[in-house]
Amino acid sequence: xxxxxxxxxxxxxxxxxxxxxxxxxxxxxxxxxxxxxxxxxxxxxxxxxxxxxxxxxxxxxxxxxxxxxxxxxxxxxxxxxxxxxxxxxxxxxxxxxxxxxxxxxxxxxxxxxxxxxxxxxxxxxxxxxxxxxxxxxxxxxxxxxxxxxxxxxxxxxxxxxxxxxxxxxxxxxxxxxxxxxxxxxxxxxxxxxxxxxxxxxxxxxxxxxxxxxxxxxxxxxxxxxxxxxxxxxxxxxxxxxxxxxxxxxxxxxxxxxxxxxxxxxxxxxxxxxxxxxxxxxxxxxxxxxxxxxxxxxxxxxxxxxxxxxxxxxxxxxxxxxxxxxxxxxxxxxxxxxxxxxxxxxxxxxxxxxxxxxxxxxxxxxxxxxxxxxxxxxxxxxxxxxxxxxxxxxxxxxxxxxxxxxxxxxxxxxxx
Amino acid sequence: xxxxxxxxxxxxxxxxxxxxxxxxxxxxxxxxxxxxxxxxxxxxxxxxxxxxxxxxxxxxxxxxxxxxxxxxxxxxxxxxxxxxxxxxxxxxxxxxxxxxxxxxxxxxxxxxxxxxxxxxxxxxxxxxxxxxxxxxxxxxxxxxxxxxxxxxxxxxxxxxxxxxxxxxxxxxxxxxxxxxxxxxxxxxxxxxxxxxxxxxxxxxxxxxxxxxxxxxxxxxxxxxxxxxxxxxxxxxxxxxxxxxxxxxxxxxxxxxxxxxxxxxxxxxxxxxxxxxxxxxxxxxxxxxxxxxxxxxxxxxxxxxxxxxxxxxxxxxxxxxxxxxx
Numbered sequence: 001x002x003x004x005x006x007x008x009x010x011x012x013x014x015x016x017x018x019x020x021x022x023x024x025x026x027x028x029x030x031x032x033x034x035x036x037x038x039x040x041x042x043x044x045x046x047x048x049x050x051x052x053x054x055x056x057x058x059x060x061x062x063x064x065x066x067x068x069x070x071x072x073x074x075x076x077x078x079x080x081x082x083x084x085x086x087x088x089x090x091x092x093x094x095x096x097x098x099x100x101x102x103x104x105x106x107x108x109x110x111x112x113x114x115x116x117x118x119x120x121x122x123x124x125x126x127x128x129x130x131x132x133x134x135x136x137x138x139x140x141x142x143x144x145x146x147x148x149x150x151x152x153x154x155x156x157x158x159x160x161x162x163x164x165x166x167x168x169x170x171x172x173x174x175x176x177x178x179x180x181x182x183x184x185x186x187x188x189x190x191x192x193x194x195x196x197x198x199x200x201x202x203x204x205x206x207x208x209x210x211x212x213x214x215x216x217x218x219x220x221x222x223x224x225x226x227x228x229x230x231x232x233x234x235x236x237x238x239x240x241x242x243x244x245x246x247x248x249x250x251x252x253x254x255x256x257x258x259x260x261x262x263x264x265x266x267x268x269x270x271x272x273x274x275x276x277x278x279x280x281x282x283x284x285x286x287x288x289x290x291x292x293x294x295x296x297x298x299x300x301x302x303x304x305x306x307x308x309x310x311x312x313x314x315x316x317x318x319x320x321x322x323x324x325x326x327x328x329x330x331x332x333x334x335x336x337x338x339x340x341x342x343x344x345x346x347x348x349x350x351x352x353x354x355x356x357x358x359x360x361x362x363x364x365x366x367x368x369x370x371x372x373x374x375x376x377x378x379x380x381x382x383x384x385x386x387x388x389x390x391x392x393x394x395x396x397x398x399x400x401x402x403x404x405x406x407x408x409x410x411x412x413x414x415x
Numbered sequence: 416x417x418x419x420x421x422x423x424x425x426x427x428x429x430x431x432x433x434x435x436x437x438x439x440x441x442x443x444x445x446x447x448x449x450x451x452x453x454x455x456x457x458x459x460x461x462x463x464x465x466x467x468x469x470x471x472x473x474x475x476x477x478x479x480x481x482x483x484x485x486x487x488x489x490x491x492x493x494x495x496x497x498x499x500x501x502x503x504x505x506x507x508x509x510x511x512x513x514x515x516x517x518x519x520x521x522x523x524x525x526x527x528x529x530x531x532x533x534x535x536x537x538x539x540x541x542x543x544x545x546x547x548x549x550x551x552x553x554x555x556x557x558x559x560x561x562x563x564x565x566x567x568x569x570x571x572x573x574x575x576x577x578x579x580x581x582x583x584x585x586x587x588x589x590x591x592x593x594x595x596x597x598x599x600x601x602x603x604x605x606x607x608x609x610x611x612x613x614x615x616x617x618x619x620x621x622x623x624x625x626x627x628x629x630x631x632x633x634x635x636x637x638x639x640x641x642x643x644x645x646x647x648x649x650x651x652x653x654x655x656x657x658x659x660x661x662x663x664x665x666x667x668x669x670x671x672x673x674x675x676x677x678x679x680x681x682x683x684x685x686x687x688x689x690x691x692x693x694x695x696x697x698x699x700x701x702x703x704x705x706x707x708x709x710x711x712x713x714x715x716x717x718x719x720x721x722x723x724x725x726x727x728x729x730x731x732x733x734x735x736x737x738x739x740x
Contacts, residue, residue: 126669126700145701145739152669152700267617268644 002077002086003052005036007067011322013203014041015144018066018195019073024056030076037073042199043289043325044318055079058087066195068148123150130155156206196287204346211265212385215344216393220401222360222375228407236302244280244334245305247357247379249410250403251332252276252296252304258396262329264350265387271350279328279348280308282315290348291315292328301410336360342378352387355400356380377404416599422592424566425455428573429493431602433463436491439577442469442478443495443532452497453533453592479505479530483513483582486528491577499534499548499586506551513582514557527580531573535626535676536713536724537589545713545720547677549653552584553686559583559607560653564628566596568651571605579607590626610657612664616646619734620664622687623674624649627725631674634730643738653683661687662695669700670737676724679707701737706730 007017020038024030035047036056054076061073077083121138123131127150131138136158143150193201225246232241255262255276263272276297279290291311296304314320330352333345336359345356358378365374379400383393403409419427433439440463445452447460447470460468471478475496482492496502502509509530517525536545549560559581563569569587576583613628614635623631628649635645648664650657665671671691673684684705691703709723 124700125697129697146736149739151739266644268615 002057002075002081002083003050003054004072004086005050005074005076007061007069007071007073008039008048009069010039010041010046011043011326013043013199014069014195015142016066016068016071016195016198017041019061019063020045021063022059026056026059028056030054030056040195041322042195043322044320046322050076052076057081057083060087068142068144070146071148121150122148124152127151127155134158194286196284196289200287203348207346207349211347211349213344213347213382214385214390214393215380215382216390216397217342217378217380218397218401220377220379220404221365222377222404225404225407226360226375228410232301239302239305239309241301241305242308243336243360244332244357245301245308246407246410247334247355247400247404248278248280248293248296248308248332249301249304250400250407251278251330251355252299253403253409254396254400255330256297257399258392260388260392261353261383261396263352263387264329265352265384266350270387273329275329277327277329279325279331279351280312281331281333281345282312284316284318289315289320289325290328290331291320291325294327330354332357336377342380344380345382347382347384349384352384353393354382356382416597418595419566419598420592421566421569421587421594421596422453422455424570424596424598425573425587426457426459427598428570428577429456429459430462432574432577433459433467435602436577438489439491439493440467440469440485441493441495442471442482444471444473444497446470446495451495453589455587455592456495475501475504476508479508480512482528482530483508483516483526486513486526486582487516487524491527493529493531493577496530496532498540498544498589499532500544500546502530502532502548502584503551509552509558509582509584510555514555517581518557525580526582529573529576529579529583529585531576531585532587533589533592534586535588535590536708536720539715539717539720540589540713541715542712547675547682547708549584549586550675550677550682553653553683557582558654561585561607561651562625562653563587563651564591564613564623564625564649566594567598568605568611568649570598571603572607572651574602575604575607578604583607586625588626591629594629605651607652608655608657609652610648610650610660612646612660613649614645614647616644616668618644618668619670619672619737620646620648620661620668621672621674621730621734622648622650622661622684624651624653625676627674627676630725630727630730634727634734637727638731638734643734643740645734650687656687656690658690658694661691665691665695666698669698671699672704672706672730672733672737674706674725674730675708677708678710679705680710682707701739704733704737706733 018040020040022037024036030036030050030053032050032053034050036050037048039046039048056074057077058075061067067073075083075086122143123138138150141150141154144154145151229241229246259272262276263270275295278293278296282289282291293307328351331348331354333354334357335343336357339359342358343356345354347354360375360377362373363376364371381393381397441456446456447468450457479494482494485492513526534548549562552558552560561572561576561583563572573585576585614632621631631647635647638645646664646668648661673687675682675684684707688703688705706725706729708725711723713723714720
């Protein structure tokens with residue numbers, strides 16, 4: 001019996017994957033469980049196993065090309081078996097190959113979009129109605145439903161109001177028109193979106209469009225925290241405790257004391273988590289990823305530092321397993337090493353807040369009427385106003401500030 | 416509010432209505448001396464005597480016909496089927512007589528009668544005694560069909576059924592008799608034809624009634640943990656059907672799964688699914704999914720019976736299918 005090899009869903013947020021390389025070629029013998037290809041998802045590179053044995057008869061999506069989840073990418077069958085029925089559904093698009101857009105090429109269509117636009121567009125009645133109301137051409141939308149059907153969630157990223165049916169955003173058509181670039185007069189190059197870039201673009205747009213953010217900034221005296229870090233580096237030279245680790249520890253204690261911040265807005269209720277999972281924003285060459293430090297409440301500063309180090313190293317090497325970058329309840333993003341004084345971060349839904357850390361700098365400060373040199377750091381908390389109010393965020397931030405200024409509390413037993 | 420069983424709730428409804436209206440009487444197999452095959456009529460013979468609580472021979476066609484005649488001349492009979500499967504013996508009386516007399520007499524005679532008893536699959540009752548009989552009567556104009564899933568609904572709806580001027584098919588369940596729930600104190604009724612949102616949600620609507628309602632609520636609980644918010648709509652009365660409530664819910668969630676214990680082909684789910692597809696088409700984000708019994712007689716063997724009857728797992732899979740997750 002012929003086995004359809006389809007693009008697997010390798011993470012919760014994955015909608016399409018790119019074939020990095022095929023480890024088997026057409027005509028090769030394949031055993032069930034054998035690794036046949038490497039797939040790049042929006043977050044990591046993952047090996048794909050064959051689900052059955054036979055001969056790899058057909059490769060439909062070549063290395064370097066992308067396909068939506070569930071899309072047929074290959075066929076495993078007996079050597080002499082007729083596989084035309086398995087191939088029939090994709091016959092129309094099988095011949096298409098990806099053409100990387102050359103410099104100045106004005107067509108932005110990606111290969112997967114071409115596959116979708118070939119023939120009739122499948123869309124749910126609701127998606128059709130929304131698309132018509134918003135003036136969106138459904139043939140330009142990639143469907144994530146069964147068989148590539150366009151469903152409501154595929155439109156949500158394009159029109160914030162699709163999340164709540166009936167609430168029209170009448171200006172959207174005008175806005176889309178305004179955003180369309182004018183006839184190209186300057187030379188340019190269209191770069192294909194990597195799966196990660198696509199995922200980031202979608203998530204941040206969705207977050208800014210649907211989550212009402214407010215921001216709180218505070219300046220922290222980091223003199224004692226700096227001393228603590230130096231002392232720990234002498235104590236545990238291999239570990240290299242970072243400021244991020246120290247700030248995470250302060251955030252964890254802060255969240256334990258202000259659980260309302262460790263929450264998600266769920267439309268009809270607020271879910272308050274009893275466990276603290278901290279996402280750590282890690283910059284990568286072509287995007288970013290948030291590995292998650294789980295169950296932090298029970299961990300000492302040293303444990304946090306050790307685990308964070310391992311997670312960050314593996315994140316940079318793109319070696320995280322999907323479960324290692326999902327499920328954060330709060331995120332910390334530190335751009336201090338880039339000499340950023342302060343910044344505001346975009347919340348990673350469904351988390352209720354994210355803390356953005358600036359650099360620590362020496363500056364004149366007034367202490368007991370004297371001007372002295374102090375180590376100061378500015379941090380900005382972005383909050384989902386649906387879940388928390390200003391005062392809630394402010395008292396939490398005050399707590400984190402106090403802990404960083406009295407860091408002995410960070411090395412006491414985990415609370 | 417007292418917490419009582421479904422069985423006690425039915426017993427209270429019968430007792431209160433028999434006290435309220437001397438025209439109301441109960442008849443059927445083992446309803447009197449034996450106190451009912453499932454003890455729904457416990458204590459009624461003692462309180463109301465053998466003229467109003469009548470033990471009949473094993474003769475469903477006969478005593479159903481007697482009930483219809485009594486109703487035509489002004490009484491309000493309640494006819495108990497020991498299991499609703501036995502109503503098949505009386506189907507000519509029910510379909511060709513009870514349901515049609517008002518129409519065929521030009522409105523001169525109505526049939527204020529309740530035919531009640533347990534139906535649907537339970538535990539190893541085998542092919543002849545496990546049928547979801549609502550599907551057989553659903554097709555017939557002139558009948559009202561009630562399938563309550565909770566003690567509160569059972570009491571309030573049975574009282575409405577007894578007071579109704581038309582023949583009402585009132586199907587209980589062996590599996591529900593022992594279930595408990597809050598029941599309001601004192602006299603209350605629940606109107607026929609009014610459904611109930613048993614659980615509010617926003618991602619998907621499950622329409623389920625009777626024993627399937629309990630499965631739907633369990634499934635909703637589990638799905639909640641995965642972040643899927645399920646709305647459970649219990650129509651309670653299948654005819655007349657509260658289509659408005661179902662449509663409102665689907666318009667909100669954009670997805671529907673309809674559940675029934677009987678075989679799916681030509682079943683209740685087909686009708687409800689069709690109403691949704693026809694009247695809420697532009698609100699649907701996925702085709703309506705149905706979870707029904709398999710297209711086979713109900714086997715006696717436990718393992719095969721389990722395969723025949725809809726399960727929570729199949730319901731959860733259907734919910735995920737309409738959500739495309």
